[in-house]
Amino acid sequence: MPLINLKDMLALAAEHKFAVGAFNAIDSNFIDAVFAAAQEQQSPVIINVAEVHLQYIDLPSAAEYIKKKAHQAGIPVCLNLDHGLTLPTIKAAIDCGFSSIMFDGSSLPYEDNIRQTREVVELCRPYNISVEGELGAVGGDEGGALESSADAALYTKVEEAKAFVEQTGIDALAVAIGNTHGKYKGEPKLDFQRLEDINKAVGIPLVLHGGSGISAEDFRKTIELGICKINFFTGMSQAALDSLAASMKAAESGGKYNQYLIIMAHMQQAVRQTVAEQMHIFNSVNKAEHYAGT
Numbered sequence: 001m002p003l004i005n006l007k008d009m010l011a012l013a014a015e016h017k018f019a020v021g022a023f024n025a026i027d028s029n030f031i032d033a034v035f036a037a038a039q040e041q042q043s044p045v046i047i048n049v050a051e052v053h054l055q056y057i058d059l060p061s062a063a064e065y066i067k068k069k070a071h072q073a074g075i076p077v078c079l080n081l082d083h084g085l086t087l088p089t090i091k092a093a094i095d096c097g098f099s100s101i102m103f104d105g106s107s108l109p110y111e112d113n114i115r116q117t118r119e120v121v122e123l124c125r126p127y128n129i130s131v132e133g134e135l136g137a138v139g140g141d142e143g144g145a146l147e148s149s150a151d152a153a154l155y156t157k158v159e160e161a162k163a164f165v166e167q168t169g170i171d172a173l174a175v176a177i178g179n180t181h182g183k184y185k186g187e188p189k190l191d192f193q194r195l196e197d198i199n200k201a202v203g204i205p206l207v208l209h210g211g212s213g214i215s216a217e218d219f220r221k222t223i224e225l226g227i228c229k230i231n232f233f234t235g236m237s238q239a240a241l242d243s244l245a246a247s248m249k250a251a252e253s254g255g256k257y258n259q260y261l262i263i264m265a266h267m268q269q270a271v272r273q274t275v276a277e278q279m280h281i282f283n284s285v286n287k288a289e290h291y292a293g294t
Contacts, residue, residue, distance in 0.1 A: 001077065003070055004291065006100035006130035006229070007171040009044060009078045010205035012290045013228040018283035019208075019219075022046035022080060023275055024233040025062055026053050029264055030240075033271035035069050041276055043284040044075065044291060046100070046229060048082035051089050059089075063096035076291035080132075082231070090120060094127055102132040102174070102207075110160060117168040132229075135164050136176030138209045152178070155194060162201040172229060173198075174207040179214065188214050192221060199226030207231070216281045223283065232278050236271050243270035 013020050023034045025047050038045040047066050049059065063079065070077035080100040081093040090101055103120040105113035117133045124131050136156030156175040165173060175198055178190040199206055205228035208214075214222075219230065247263040279285050 001070065001074060001291075003067065003079050003097070003099040004076055005128060005171075006046070006078050006080060006132060008130075009046065009076060009100075009291075010172055010228040012287075013044075013284070014205050014226075016287060016290060017223065018287055019223045019228050019230045020044050020046050020078075020284055021275065021278050021282050022048045022082070022207075022229055022231045023236060023278075024048040024050055024053065024082060024231075025066060026057055028065065029268045030236065030271055031062075031066060031069065033236075033268045034275050035073055036268075037272045037275035037279065038075050038077075038288075039073055041279045041285045042075065042288040043279045043286070044077070044288055045279075045284075046078045046080050048080050048102075048231065048233070049093075049098075050082035050233075051085050052083060054089065059092055060096050063093075063098065067097055075288045078130075084120075090123070094124065094129060098129065100130045100132065102134070104134050104174075106134040106137055106174075106176075110164075114164060114167050117164075117170060121169045130171040131169075132172040132174060132207055133164065133168055133170040134174035134176075134207075134209070135161055138174070138176045138179055152191070155191060156198060158194065158197045158201050161198050165202045165204055170204070172205045172207050173202055174209050177208075179208055179210040188218065190214070190218055190222065192225060195222060195225045195227070205229065210234075219281050220283070230278075230282055232275075235278070236274050239270040239274040240267045243267045 009020055025031045049062055066079055078100050079098045081098050082102050083104040084090045084101055101124055103117055105116045121131045137154035155177055177195045206226045207229040208222055208227045209231045243266050247266050
């Protein structure tokens with residue numbers, strides 16, 4: 001199937017009450033693992049390429065590989081620039097054929113966030129590229145911090161969210177309700193009432209960043225309250241590292257010339273299993289059929 005944009009992807013998720021997982025691509029092993037899980041589960045999927053990871057991955061090469069996999073896979077795929085921070089990277093993603101741009105202006109003053117997000121929307125509209133904005137401060141960062149926590153004073157404000165959506169024209173909004181990037185420090189405590197109020201106020205699909213560490217029960221509750229896209233990466237990375245550690249320990253008893261290939265295969269399987277588990281939690285399994293006409 002050709003790539004579809006985020007607006008079309010999430011419209012059906014909202015209608016059928018599920019969330020689409022957005023899984024980060026950092027190399028071909030992760031990309032292959034995500035596609036394998038999505039095909040097995042017949043789930044729509046969003047492939048994230050984060051600007052912070054571009055020091056490790058070549059944007060044009062990754063885009064071409066993902067687009068080829070999407071064409072062959074026969075499942076709905078959205079290719080999303082995750083946490084786009086700079087205009088040159090956003091323009092590069094457009095040139096590479098991304099179908100969605102997530103612009104992160106959450107660290108900017110409110111009015112600047114509105115202005116810059118609106119500029120990204122105006123840049124993307126002629127190409128039928130969806131735009132996701134972010135309002136409020138999600139705890140942690142996307143750069144690999146080990147632990148993070150949320151600051152309730154920086155959660156998304158309902159009245160600001162409504163005005164933000166109206167003034168920017170975004171297609172989806174990432175919210176801060178107690179979610180954090182990376183591993184949680186302590187137990188996650190999501191503000192479900194705030195999420196419900198935001199959902200009623202804005203009228204567009206909502207996005208949850210920092211999905212790793214949230215319980216299955218809490219995930220399902222957020223979906224009931226308007227979350228249609230869930231970013232998930234730390235759990236994948238941890239599964240890969242755990243697999244790597246186990247393989248390295250086993251290799252100490254007698255390595256073989258092809259040990260690297262065996263290690264990579266085990267790691268890819270661990271990531272694949274983790275992604276499949278999340279698809280079940282997000283209720284996106286067997287939902288690919290809903291996109292047959294897109």
